[in-house]
Amino acid sequence: MHKVELKEVGLDIGLAFSKHFYKTEYLHYGYWPEELSVEPANVFQAQENYANFLLKNIPEGVNSILDVGCGSGKFAEKMLDAGYLVDCVSPSPNLTKHVRNRLGDRAEIFESCFEDVRTEKRYDLILCSESFQYLLLEKAIAQTMLFSNSEGFLLICDFFKRDVPGKSPVSGGHRIERFFKYMDEQPFNKLTDIDITKEAAPSLDIMRDLIQEVIAPTWNIVAYYMRSNYPRFSKIFSFAFRKKIAQAHRKYLSGGTSGEQFAHFKTYRLFLYQKKG
Numbered sequence: 001m002h003k004v005e006l007k008e009v010g011l012d013i014g015l016a017f018s019k020h021f022y023k024t025e026y027l028h029y030g031y032w033p034e035e036l037s038v039e040p041a042n043v044f045q046a047q048e049n050y051a052n053f054l055l056k057n058i059p060e061g062v063n064s065i066l067d068v069g070c071g072s073g074k075f076a077e078k079m080l081d082a083g084y085l086v087d088c089v090s091p092s093p094n095l096t097k098h099v100r101n102r103l104g105d106r107a108e109i110f111e112s113c114f115e116d117v118r119t120e121k122r123y124d125l126i127l128c129s130e131s132f133q134y135l136l137l138e139k140a141i142a143q144t145m146l147f148s149n150s151e152g153f154l155l156i157c158d159f160f161k162r163d164v165p166g167k168s169p170v171s172g173g174h175r176i177e178r179f180f181k182y183m184d185e186q187p188f189n190k191l192t193d194i195d196i197t198k199e200a201a202p203s204l205d206i207m208r209d210l211i212q213e214v215i216a217p218t219w220n221i222v223a224y225y226m227r228s229n230y231p232r233f234s235k236i237f238s239f240a241f242r243k244k245i246a247q248a249h250r251k252y253l254s255g256g257t258s259g260e261q262f263a264h265f266k267t268y269r270l271f272l273y274q275k276k277g
């Protein structure tokens with residue numbers, strides 16, 4: 001049986017929460033312009049803004065797109081509706097079910113990590129919408145080289161680690177300096193570099209409020225119930241899983257991370273690269 005990783009479970013839970021609370025099935029951050037007030041009712045709009053921003057940055061002349069790490073397939077659907085030919089890469093079996101339900105036979109779905117995809121197909125654009133951070137840098141670029149047409153594009157919209165001292169409470173992201181250095185040595189020209197950290201960061205404030213107001217209190221009530229009704233079991237469970245519980249507390253329940261902290265440690269960028277002819 002496929003061994004499920006914690007980050008995969010996190011994305012599945014994220015999708016259930018987003019669908020229920022925010023009526024959206026995107027798994028990326030929102031794009032919050034100054035005039036959009038940061039509150040749960042506006043998450044839907046912020047994520048639509050992000051999707052529109054991405055769509056706007058697909059260069060003219062592009063016809064076929066490989067959506068790497070397509071989440072629930074919502075953005076792939078948007079691109080199909082806009083007239084593009086789209087295929088998807090989706091390594092998570094649970095998310096892939098959503099993608100198949102949504103897209104049917106409108107797109108081919110490669111159910112594997114991007115690093116392991118094998119196909120003869122070639123694309124005008126390889127898209128990584130908040131999925132680049134999960135990929136092994138060298139392999140992702142090698143696969144992009146292989147699967148893109150000559151003078152094809154690579155569009156990345158994701159966050160990266162800034163080179164600042166201290167430990168970020170938000171994990172994930174390639175180190176930006178290392179990424180730049182690596183890309184400088186690859187046969188790609190950088191065409192676009194847009195910093196959207198300020199517009200993406202409020203998503204963390206929304207997440208922090210959800211943790212403080214819903215997730216942490218729920219967890220605490222369940223833990224209290226278990227301790228008072230099943231003290232022996234609770235003790236054994238807490239001891240056996242002490243490391244995992246401490247990690248979950250630190251990462252998910254400790255009050256959350258603010259947008260300000262995020263912006264200190266991370267930089268959220270849209271990059272468009274073009275393969276040299």
Ligand SMILES: C[S@@+](CC[C@H](N)C(=O)[O-])C[C@H]1O[C@@H](n2cnc3c(N)ncnc32)[C@H](O)[C@@H]1O
Nearest residue numbers: 026027028069070071092113114129130131134
């Ligand atoms: C944060 S979600 C972004 C989903 C979607 N692109 C969006 O913008 O809503 C990250 C996606 O990356 C996928 N992913 C994780 N590791 C991957 C890998 N090695 N290869 C391809 N996709 C991967 C996850 O399954 C998920 O679909």
